[in-house]
Amino acid sequence: xxxxxxxxxxxxxxxxxxxxxxxxxxxxxxxxxxxxxxxxxxxxxxxxxxxxxxxxxxxxxxxxxxxxxxxxxxxxxxxxxxxxxxxxxxxxxxxxxxxxxxxxxxxxxxxxxxxxxxxxxxxxxxxxxxxxxxxxxxxxxxxxxxxxxxxxxxxxxxxxxxxxxxxxxxxxxxxxxxxxxxxxxxxxxxxxxxxxxxxxxxxxxxxxxxxxxxxxxxxxxxxxxxxxxxxxxxxxxxxxxxxxxxxxxxxxxxxxxxxxxxxxxxxxxxxxxxxxxxxxxxxxxxxxxxxxxxxxxxxxxxxxxxxxxxxxxxxxxxxxxxxxxxxxxxxxxxxxxxxxxxxxxxxxxxxxxxxxxxxxxxxxxxxxxxxxxxxxxxxxxxxxxxxxxxxxxxxxxxxxxxxxxxxxxxxxxxxxxxxxxxxxxxxxxxxxxxxxxxxxxxxxxxxxxxxxxxxxxxxxxxxxxxxxxxxxxxxxxxxxxxxxxxxxxxxxxxxxxxxxxxxxxxxxxxxxxxxxxxxxxxxxxxxxxxxxxxxxxxxxxxxxxxxxxxxxxxxxxxxxxxxxxxxxxxxxxxxxxxxxxxxxxxxxxxxx
Numbered sequence: 140x141x142x143x144x145x146x147x148x149x150x151x152x153x154x155x156x157x158x159x160x161x162x163x164x165x166x167x168x169x170x171x172x173x174x175x176x177x178x179x180x181x182x183x184x185x186x187x188x189x190x191x192x193x194x195x196x197x198x199x200x201x202x203x204x205x206x207x208x209x210x211x212x213x214x215x216x217x218x219x220x221x222x223x224x225x226x227x228x229x230x231x232x233x234x235x236x237x238x239x240x241x242x243x244x245x246x247x248x249x250x251x252x253x254x255x256x257x258x259x260x261x262x263x264x265x266x267x268x269x270x271x272x273x274x275x276x277x278x279x280x281x282x283x284x285x286x287x288x289x290x291x292x293x294x295x296x297x298x299x300x301x302x303x304x305x306x307x308x309x310x311x312x313x314x315x316x317x318x319x320x321x322x323x324x325x326x327x328x329x330x331x332x333x334x335x336x337x338x339x340x341x342x343x344x345x346x347x348x349x350x351x352x353x354x355x356x357x358x359x360x361x362x363x364x365x366x367x368x369x370x371x372x373x374x375x376x377x378x379x380x381x382x383x384x385x386x387x388x389x390x391x392x393x394x395x396x397x398x399x400x401x402x403x404x405x406x407x408x409x410x411x412x413x414x415x416x417x418x419x420x421x422x423x424x425x426x427x428x429x430x431x432x433x434x435x436x437x438x439x440x441x442x443x444x445x446x447x448x449x450x451x452x453x454x455x456x457x458x459x460x461x462x463x464x465x466x467x468x469x470x471x472x473x474x475x476x477x478x479x480x481x482x483x484x485x486x487x488x489x490x491x492x493x494x495x496x497x498x499x500x501x502x503x504x505x506x507x508x509x510x511x512x513x514x515x516x517x518x519x520x521x522x523x524x525x526x527x528x529x530x531x532x533x534x535x536x537x538x539x540x541x542x543x544x545x546x547x548x549x550x551x552x553x554x555x556x557x558x559x560x561x562x563x564x565x566x567x568x569x570x571x572x573x574x575x576x577x578x579x580x581x582x583x584x585x586x587x588x589x590x591x592x593x594x595x596x597x598x599x600x601x602x603x604x605x606x607x608x609x610x611x612x613x614x615x616x617x618x619x620x621x622x623x624x625x626x627x628x629x630x631x632x633x634x635x636x637x638x639x640x641x642x643x644x645x646x647x648x649x650x651x652x653x654x655x656x657x658x659x660x661x662x663x664x665x666x667x668x669x670x671x672x673x674x675x676x677x678x679x680x681x682x683x684x685x686x687x688x689x690x691x692x693x694x695x696x697x698x699x700x701x702x703x704x705x706x707x708x709x710x711x712x713x714x715x716x717x718x719x720x721x722x723x724x725x726x727x728x729x730x731x
Contacts (some may be wrong), residue, residue, distance in 0.1 A: 144272035144303035154588020165211025169237030197579030213251030228566025264292030289331030335466035350419035358385030360424015366469035367377035427457035437708035541597030571600030609660025657686035
């Protein structure tokens, strides 16, 4: 069957099961947009290429399937670099197709030319510059294979316009579709190791059955491997408590008796200290991120380490493991469960973990997540808003967040009972992520309620994508916690820079968020009094035919606690003033 390159590209995406493309056309990619008219693939026209990338990420987070974005050359391609870097840091499967100038013009500084494969080499798992139309099916097949196997990640495919044009002789090709065997044969250096080494798995099982203060340190790799059920089986088998990192929220139910919640810089006290005082950390799909470890030499000083990861480069990168296991978290955990059961059947027994449980429950009782209630006339407490949003949403609601204080409060105060319900930017910390990511998640899971929790600073970066949501009838719900500041920066300036507030004030009234949201086709509300929180959320939840925005006027003086200052030991975790002893209150931490 004779096709041109543009038709072949769209057919290849159809063959990969692509249901939706997030994109924005331009000159170099225009030939590919013509065959979209005749394709069953849904195209969602974004208002900025960054939005296309974050929507593809949100879609991937919510569905587990790779998100697809398509943009033009030059500035279109460079505008999607941030989402690519974000997806790379958080191991999100994503395919980005960029248009490129004609092959004869590459390297001549032609109009809207950019060396996007060179630019993105460090923020993609792999990228391709296709130079022959006949290579398009093979490259697309390989791109999806690379993006979705091993450690997931973004793959960029750059396609010159002359090999996809309907009238260009260079675009003519005979259609074919590579087999699985042909794809793997064409990637001889790419062989992800998915099955853990049996001897190492046995060593890990023996360490687990010998530990007196064990903790399972579950990272985002649990979700990428679809290993939530296996994780729960392991935790219940050995009755070991579980901490879930920012990227792993929902991988283990928050209401499970063994769940300790989120560790790290703004984790809860018990999760932080459980790792610090443990004698065994079972790291599953986690990468010992600096936001979790704090000062690395002081992190979990007494703990032996079992580290399971699909990416061998992660093993020993930050902390040398006693038992390193390269493999898919789901497969490794299943084998670990079998091995532990076999050892128990032979008579191996665990030590009594009751003293460890008592220590943990003591910390939970003494240092729960808490905040001071507002006095009459005060602005809203952001934690109060999140509790109301959480309690009014269905259990399987998907929540996306921007980056900053509101992100931490959402992770702390939302109750995640199901996997794949938390969409956030972890490694890169991308402000503006929330709105487009929530739109992508809703496109992928139209059956679910989707809330985006945003700050006023984040919202102003990508709010234009609500025009996309309104035009496409994608009924996402947005909560803006408007404290008129870049909140997390303000918190650091208050705590570590002697309250010298440099360039963080944003104004509570500029812009008018209600009018702005209404101008973008949304229903919008403003809440300033605690009595109005619940009725307004109820109104928003009842609307399901267009986007809804609620602006909550929140207290700028509220800070995120607990907190471990950057570069400090996790043992120096700071709690709110009302939970601190006089000696702790006198301490002054300095970030490094």
